[in-house]
Amino acid sequence: MVMTAIAGDKFLYPKLNKIVPFTLFSHHSPDLENPLLESELNTTENTKESISVINPGSKKRHKARCRRNGRNELFQSKVRGWHFYCRVVTIFIPSKVLKFCGIRTVEQQRAWREKVGLISIILAIGAIVIYISFIFTNTACGYKQPKILHRNVSDSFIRINGRAYPFNWANIPESTPILISYYGLFAPKSYGGKDASLLFQNVNGNCHGIIKPRENCTIPHDNNGNLAWYFPCVVLSKDDYMSWDPEIEIENKPSNCHISEFERDSYYYLEYPVNIYYTWDDIKNSNRSLVVYNNYVLDLKILQMLYKYDLDVPPKLLELGSLPINGYDISVTLTTNYDKKLARCLIDIATVGLIDAEPLGCIVANIILYLFLIFIMSIVILKFVIACYFRWVVAKAQGSFKVNNKTMIRIMRDIEDWAEDINKKAPIMNVNFLPENTSLITRKRDIVEGISLHPKRMSNPTSILSGPNSSNVKSTTYLKPNLKIGNSISQNFDSFIRKGENYCLCSFPETSNYRDSLLKSLNDGNLDPSIIHKNVVKPNNIIHGSSDGFLNTICFVTCYSEGVRELRSTLDALCTTTYPNTHKLIILVCDGQVTGAHNKKLTSEIALNMITDFIEDPNEVIPYSYLSIASGAKRFNMAKVYGGYYKYDSDTVEESQQQQVPIVLVSKCGSFYEIHSSPKPGNRGKRDSQIILMSLLQRAICNERMSELEFQLLKVIWQVGGKMIMEYETVLMVDADTRVFPDSIRHMCAEMAKDTNIMGLCGETKIANKKESWVTAIQVFEYYISHHHSKAFESIFGSVLCLPGCFSMFRIKSPKDKEQTCWVPILANPDIVECYSNNSTDTLHQKNLLLLGEDRYLSSLLLRKFPNRKQVFVPKAACKTVVPSKFLVLLSQRRRWINSTIHNLVDLLRHDNLCGTFCFSMQFVVLLELLGTILLPFAILSTIYVIIYSALFAPLPMLTLVLLLVILGLPGVFIVITTTKLVYVVWMLVYLVALPIWNLILPVYAFWKFDDFSWGETRATKDGKRNDINETADTFNHTAVNMMTWKEHALDEKARGSRYPFAV
Structure with missing residues (x-):
């Protein structure tokens, strides 16, 4: 793929005597009104995995546009065909009837007709399955007399x-x-x-x-x-x-x-x-x-x-x-x-x-049914065997150290005990150790002697989670090797060009003197280290990595209406992890000026009270503009950026365990007009919050124009973290109501460091309020089996279909070569950012993708763009959260999850570039997941019918009963084999009793709500209004957002006499 053409853009290469101008272009830039549609994600160049550098005037530019126009025309023709089908299906219901029923606007009517069209397809597929299961035999055999x-x-x-x-x-x-x-x-x-x-x-x-x-x-x-x-x-x-x-x-x-x-x-x-x-x-x-x-x-x-x-x-x-x-x-x-x-x-x-x-017809019908039975049972048994293999073989070797089965069981039990109560504190762990049998992860970094990972941390007893066993744990002393500073950036770039490597986006030599080299090499746009916060460890003292795989990581937390307890416990957990603070930065984004239902203050005010040692007086911080994900005038939004260090509460974290952790708060506040007219100014949704970071990463790495907010965020990150945003390699996305286990980040980053092909991974999400109500009780086994069975199976093939947004890590960029002089953008890839920031939702399918299931959609985008890379599951990393305890809230949550699952699976199914072929392909797995989701109501009704028929009539349908026994019995066997606590057998029985809820009530409700894009009762605010991102028909003036490169922003700040982070 190629990047956006911006007239006058220039790249500055270190230690070059002149500015080298060239054009980078691609599809549309996300700062334009009509960004790239999700269906236009380029899959023909996936093997390149990067951005091609194309000379100005090249014919490739014209060809790329022609290919894009052809894809647009094909996509539009499919959309028109789909709308025609929906119109035919609902032709018996005229628009006047819909208006009378309260569906007044054209968009609402179109969404309703598309919903009926989707339901008609689901009913048709269900009818085919029911026919094959119960009627096909009679049709093939004819009427059978007794x-x-x-x-x-x-x-x-x-x-x-x-x-x-x-x-x-x-x-x-x-x-x-x-x-x-x-x-x-x-x-x-x-x-x-x-x-x-x-x-x-x-x-x-x-x-x-x-x-x-x-x-x-x-x-x-x-x-x-x-x-x-x-x-x-x-x-x-x-x-x-x-x-x-x-x-x-x-x-x-x-x-x-x-x-x-x-x-x-x-x-x-x-x-x-x-x-x-x-x-x-x-x-x-x-x-x-x-x-x-x-x-x-x-x-x-x-x-x-x-x-x-x-x-x-x-x-x-x-x-x-x-x-x-x-x-x-x-x-x-x-x-x-x-x-x-x-x-x-x-x-x-x-x-x-x-x-x-x-008869011959019966024989043929029985053969077909037996083949289906063998096929289904093979899949069920295969998933069971692979999930067991993952649990007993693969999971032990994941993370920062390999353990034996006995230690793995103890690790999982510690996590289970910690997850029993949402307020229970995790065991304190000493991070200054490495297991003796740790496999060294070679990374081209420099290690500085005598640097403590957590300067304020006291010595603590070692937990068994620190290594395979207590005898194998030792304190690590970081020895200073002979520093060999590599070639200059210009030399690396010159050799890079000579080799003809035109697929690499940018080059960042990973040496301890990278920033010093950058300061010395650029005489017109250097970074100014003098504005770095005094609490930051100076660049020449920062540990740039270790054999345990320490990567520069951003902990990205999104919040909406959470209160003090939720924010405090989440930030406490992140700040007290065993991961070194020199490699950890917390970015907290408050989605609008919102007051939670049980809060007295705005969420942003609550978050601001948890920061100390500000780089700037919070009262003097002004809002900055950026392009948000919305339509009309709401595309313009403003936010404030605060930088400082996390302020602990001694009641929740002991003073001896309090560490200095840099934290950046982004508070979306909306425009001046919105502040006085909207009940929730600045609110644009979670996806918009994610795009603020992703867009900054993409534009900083690609040296593209960025908004004022993005530039201020880049500057504040430099000030509180002592690193440029381009130096971070991974981002951990965490919800504000999630608590992370202390060594989770360490295991996740170690797995990323061991295998650079991993572009995303997730840990296990535990339920902390299991016994609060019957609604929470029926969810326990469902959470367990979805992680240790479904995600474990997908992880073996490196294709976890959904990395949950509450606790997942993504790779920002990946080294292209062993020398790590060339990097491929992953999460910061322009294609990913542009598709994920798409605000054009013309169809019901796009609305469900972009407005409800942003987490799953991001995972799907990465799988489509990088089919040869991996998304895996790491059970050693864990978090806990509170699940809905009321049925209406669960109904609303699962409505969003089921609908987004269906539409994301359909979207993945449309792309044939996934790994494997035919039945041994990821596309086939996606098809099975899709059919399994839409056929849930038919499956449970058929199950009830078979049970009643078996009880009242003879002969018994043995094949069907055997299949039911295998499907329902294998999870019980899996629980006994893999779990560390047999209480999960009880949770499984509770889940089986609630099967009509899971397989009938929730899916049917979700299907009927295909045209509902709100978040329902999941997030409550004080004004009682739902967390919906309203659209507006007002026009948006793009000139209201000042878009410049970071250098131009720095020059502009200097001209206005503002304090800027760059010596120009």
């Missing part, structure tokens, strides 16, 4: 032509023949179990023209050859010898054959007969001449009872009755047209039942 084994036919049935009919024998004399009417059969009790087929002979059907009357035939017949009967009108015994039954006291009288029209109609009217069937063993071991033709069991011995003197019977038919072929299937022997006519005649007169065999 059947009974021939030897199991009881005396309450009479056999007629291979079927068993119930009959009424009460008050019927023994000498009475069978009577038939529309109400059923009536016969003496002695007829029970007997074969009365010869009393209901199938004549003149398929045998017409084959069995003919002779000239002297005594059987009634007509001129067309229609006969009254073929056999004696008698009842046959039920043994293996076809003979008259001596118990039946009736004679062979023509009146016994039911040949009248009324009797035949009554016989055909009888409903629900039971088919009699035979097994192959029954046919082979029978003394009767039983054969099979097309699944019909025929008794050829009955041919011996034909009236041969009255009937003209084909010799071949009589020959079949005399051949020793009992037990055979004669379907393949009767193949000519004439033979087939004989066979059909035999079916009419000699059928005694059906063979126990499935």
Whole structure:
């Protein structure tokens, strides 16, 4: 990808005698009105993973624009097609009806129609699955009548032509023949179990023209050859010898054959007969001449009872009755047209039942169902095995040191104990150690002798979490190596150009004298170290890394309506981690001037009271403008930047454990007009808060124009941290209601340092209020299984689909070569920043992506842009939080999560550049996740149906029951194998009881709220209004935001006599 063309932009390269001008351009810059649409993310150049440097006037610029225009046209055509489909689906509901129902604006009506369109697709997919599961077999097999084994036919049935009919024998004399009417059969009790087929002979059907009357035939017949009967009108015994039954006291009288029209109609009217069937063993071991033709069991011995003197019977038919072929299937022997006519005649007169065999359609249907069963069970078992492998093999080696299983269990138990209560303090850990078996992580850094990671920290007892075991833990002394300062930046850049490496964004040699070299090399725009806060460790004393993988890390905290307790506990946890303060910076962003429901002060005022040693008097700090993520006039926003050090409360953190941690507060306050007209001035949402940092990183690294706010943030970071923003490599995103375990950052950064291909990772989020209510209780197992099962499975393939915004770390930039002279922007990549800052939401899909699930959307963007890099899960890193304890709040939260999940999975599914191929690809995993999400209501309804059916009817659907047992039972086995506390088995049972809530109520509610983009009841404010980012139709003047490079901002400050961080 390429960067934005800005007329007059110039790059300054260190120790070059002249300014080298060249143009960097790409799609749109995020400071324009119509930023890059999320669908335009360039995936054709992903292998380059960086920004191409293109000379001015190159033809590539025109080609890039042509490709972009083509993608725009294709995207717009798809949008138009989607809108047309939604209009067709909802054509029966005119716009006037929607207006009458309160859906007045065009945008609202379009969103409602898109919602109905999405629901129609979900219903169609659900109908297909239900059809395959329950109806497909019946369709393929045809209607299946009940059947009974021939030897199991009881005396309450009479056999007629291979079927068993119930009959009424009460008050019927023994000498009475069978009577038939529309109400059923009536016969003496002695007829029970007997074969009365010869009393209901199938004549003149398929045998017409084959069995003919002779000239002297005594059987009634007509001129067309229609006969009254073929056999004696008698009842046959039920043994293996076809003979008259001596118990039946009736004679062979023509009146016994039911040949009248009324009797035949009554016989055909009888409903629900039971088919009699035979097994192959029954046919082979029978003394009767039983054969099979097309699944019909025929008794050829009955041919011996034909009236041969009255009937003209084909010799071949009589020959079949005399051949020793009992037990055979004669379907393949009767193949000519004439033979087939004989066979059909035999079916009419000699059928005694059906063979126990499935029709071809049933066989095909069963094969398909078995394949689906094997496929689903394979996936379930595979995920189970891989998740167990991750827990017992991979997780042990993650983080800053490798441990054995016993120590890993102790680590997880310590985390579990800490997470039992939201106010419980974590164990104090000594950070001045490294395990003896730690794998050294080679990084091109300089280590300074004798620097304590936390200057104010006292010696503390070592926790088992510090290393594999207490005996393997030792205090680390940082030895000063022979410093070898590399080539100058200009030399590195010259060699970089000579090698033709045109894919690298920028070059930052990682030496201890980087800033000194920069100060000396630039004579027109140098950094001024004199304005750095006095509490900052001077640059020449800063530890630039260690073998334990210390990376410069930003702890980014977003808050909205949190109170003192939430902010205090979150910041306490971050400030008292075992990660060195020289490599840690906290940035806190308050999203607007908002007062929480239980607060007396604004959230920004609460945060400001937690800062001390300001670099500037807070009363003198003025707001600065920037481009926010909104529409119309709300694109203009202002914020104040405060810099200082975290001020502890001695009641929450002991004085001996209080450390000097640099902290920057960004308080969004809105424009002057907004302050006096809006109840929540400056509020633009969490994504806008994230973009403030991401945009600064991108523009600082790429030397692009930035807003006044971004420049002030860059300056304050330099003043309180002693580092330029470009020197930070990772950013930890934490919500203001989240508490981080002390060694979490250390494990996360170590994992980042060990594998530079990791672009993002997350730890485990624990629930701290498990027993507060039944609503919290049903969430415990769901949180556990989503981390240790789902995320563990995805982490093996390096493709965790969702890095939760409450506790995730992202890589800002990654070294392109081993010498770390060339860096690839990851989170600061212009494509990522531009797509993530998109404020153009024309479709329901875009609104759900950008307004509800920003955390998952950012993870999806990174996977799409960098498919060959990794997003992983690190269970050694943990945090705890408070989950919704009221059902309405949970309903609102899951509505946002489910909708954003569906739309992000659809968005990922549209891109074919993910790793793997076919069933062994990440795209296939995404498809399974998507189907599993939208089919939750159908799955739970089917489960309930199967359970009820199994309890009331027979036979049991064994395949379905086995599948249910595997799906519901394996998580229980997984809990027993992986968890450190068996109490999670109880939490699993609570979760299973609440399955109708998880799989039916929450998804259905979410589907119906596809067009609701508010945050509902999740965040409450004092004015009682929801946390919605309102749009406005007012126009926005881009000239209101002053966009310049950092150098131009510094020159402007110098001209105005302001204090600036650069010696110009």
